Amino acid sequence: METEIEIKFLFSADFEQELFNTIKSQQVISTKEQLLHNVYFDTSDRSLRKMDMGLRVRSCDNRSVQTIKTSGRVIGGLHQRPEYNEPIEGGRPELARFNSKIWPDECDIKALENELVPIFSTDFTRQTWLLEMSEATLIEVAYDRGFIEAKQDKKDICEIELELIKGDEKQLFILAEQIALLPQVRLSNVSKAQRGYMLGDQTEFVVKPLLESPLLPSMSIAQALMTNIQHGLRHIQYHENCYLESYQDAALNELVVGIKFVHQNLSLFKDHSPMLLKAPWIEGLHWLARSFSWLELHSDNQNLLNNKGYYLRKITKYKKLLKQIEQQDNSLPSQESICALLHSSRYCQFVLSLTQWLIQLEKNTFASEKSHEIKEFACQRLSEVWQSFREVLQNHGDNQLLAYQGLLEGNLLMGLSVANLFSHDDYFNFYAPWLDIKQGLKELSMIKIVDDFAEIETDKARQLDYFRWIKRKQESLSHALEQSKQQALLKESFWNEKLSD
Template identity: 60%
Template sequence: MEIEIELKFIFNEDFADNLYQTLNKWHCISSKNQFLHNVYFDTAERNLRQLDMGLRVRTIDEKSVQTIKTAGKVIGGLHQRPEYNEPIEGSRPELARFNSKIWPEDSDIQALENALIPIFSTDFNRQSWLIEIEEDTLVEVAYDVGFIETNQGKVPLCEVELELVKGDEKQLFTLGKQIAQIPDVRLGNVSKAQRGYMLADNATFPIKKLVHSPIDEKLSIKQALLVNLQHGLKQLQYHENCYIENKTRETLQEFLQGIKFLHQNIILFKSELENFNKAPWIEDLHWLARSFSWLDEYFTHARLLEDKGFYLRKSPKSKLLKATIKHQKQLLPNDDAIITILKSSRYCQFVLTFTQWLIQLEKSTFSGDKSNNIKAFSVNQLDKTWGQVSLALKNNDALTAEQFLSFQGLIESSLLTGLSLGNVFEKQKSDAFRALWLDIKQGLDEFSMINIISEIAQDETDSVLRQDYLKWIKRKEESLLSALHQSKQQALRKTLYWQEEQN
């Protein structure tokens, strides 16, 4: 068995010369150029996929090797996965050649082998270089250009992989940071096998709502921080890839949620890790947040225009109003501007630096004593966060729309705190508590919509039309305020689930 440790970059072959120039700066021990034909196998029911295994037969110069990769992990663009390799004759897998320990107990290996069928193939030309780096480190750089093909069609493949052959893992990142400076390059957290399965199954990347981080009460505070940051980065990268693939703005809404989740965890854990605020990736996270800060405004405009502007149907001059809102929406950054950021060297360097920092944090020794337990920490943080919300809202029985909106950021931060720490408590109670506050958040989103109309009304030169707009706005606000006050009262009476478990 080998543990494959590699950085994977999605590349643009237009910049191949930049790659060659970058690699020429390093000591190259050897290089070669090969054509690789790979066939990936599974059963029709995807039994191997369900076991988180990938099986391929690779043929180079008429010699075949079967490889099976078992469950591993991906952090940022760093892939770590156990793999088993065995030479075979022909192009059909021979599962009995693999170490029997990789299979679940009571597996019928022969029956599994008999049921195997080709799922997809990858054919690509591979240029590879064995690079020697300081501290006795060897890294193999592979530049692959070709196609992934199934009976559903084929898609282009262009990747650069940096695999640690031996030595210090940190040196992998040293070389990676230079490759990240090449234009139009991104860290890849989706493998060739994942892309092949999706093509074979005619699947797309669905939008995934940000959910609770999978921490549990047995973790130390620093271990929980690690899990949370990995959770946020995964949300970010997954929806980055979604957007690159399908260009739908709804994916960016969850991309932004990933940014906000990471930022909330900096606030929550800033005093628990020495020099956390000075981590080398934080400034770039703030840059990313600024770069996509317009998205909240974009989705406010989008909600106003949903269902052919159904929300505005009884507003004065609704057609004119919809045209004005549509124009404002079109002034916000377009797809080209978004792609420029996501394929920028700065964004790639951010993910790479963040990944390296997470790997180093993972290798740290964490205390597991009771005083450093995440559950006690979670109780304290949830008390603090929701205490601020309660203090702000409890003594205000007649809040105006502006006052409600002034608490929008506080409520959103509190909901993100729940997603960061709530998993250590009973999920059913946590979800019931969140539901009421999510209703309030939805109401505040509607206030943001009304604000857009209010701004348009203030700029209206026709005094009669302006007054008509303001009357419509007032009716909307009064109705919404009534509903929000009722939701607020119910939410404030709700038992605090984290305190209930302490009693």
């Protein structure tokens, strides 16, 4: 058995000469080029996928090797997964050749083998270079160009893989930092096999809401921090892939939710881990948040423009207003600029830096910390932030609530950070009215856009019409917000008196 430690990048062949120049600047021990044909097998009901296994037969230089990869993990662009390799004759897998210990006890190997069918194939040219780095470290760089094919559908492959052969893992990241400077490169948390299964099953990335972080009451605070940051990073990278395949605004919105979730966890854990705010990736996180600060305005604009301005239909002459909103929206960053950002060296370096930090955090010894302490910590922090927000609600009118929209969203994300430690029913019961308030504040921000245009409207009759509409909307919304606010303030905190559970 071997455990691969790899960093994977998606790349553009337009810039392969820059890649070659970067590699030539290193100490190259050897190089070679191969044509690889790989067929991936599973049963029709995906038995291997259900066991978190991947099986392929690779043909190269008139030899065949079957490989099975068992459950591993991906952090950012770092892939770690145990794999087993066995030479075979022909192109059909022979499962009995693998170590029997890899299979679940109840697994009938012969029956499983008889049900195997090809799911997809990959064909690519692989150029490899073996590099000698500092600290007696060897790293293999592989540059793959080709395609994935399933059911007559094809997807291109253009990837760079850095695999640690032996030595210091830090050297892997040092080399990765240089690769991250190349144009049109981004870290990949999706393997060729995952892309192949999606092609074979005709599935695609779909937008998903951020779920509760998978914390356990037995965790230490440091383990909880690591788990939450990984949870946020996965959400960011998943919706990065989703956006670049579909260009959906909803995918970009969820990517930003992931950014905010990571940022909120800085607030959650900063007092416990004072050095957290000095982590090397923090500046990149703030840059990324600033880069998407326009997205909420875009979302509000789109809501106002939907269905030919249906929301504004009771304004007598609203077509001019629609044109103004559309012009404002067209001035915001374009699809091309968003794609350029997600393929930029700066974004790639942010994800790489965060990945390396997470790996290092995991390696730190948590033995000095108490386990089972995260629940007490969560209760304390939730009490602090929600008490502060309740005071805001009680001391300010609804017309001032919009200024605290970000604070409410932060509190809701903090709830998602620790919700798994408590009763889900209690959690959802507590948050329901707060989510209603969040939706009401979203509508208030849409009304604010109309108010801004009303202020600069030179036609007095049209301006008066705008102001009347704004007043009606605000009065109606204020009543609904007040009801939700009163319900929210009466809810018992879901984290109170839970420490004995």
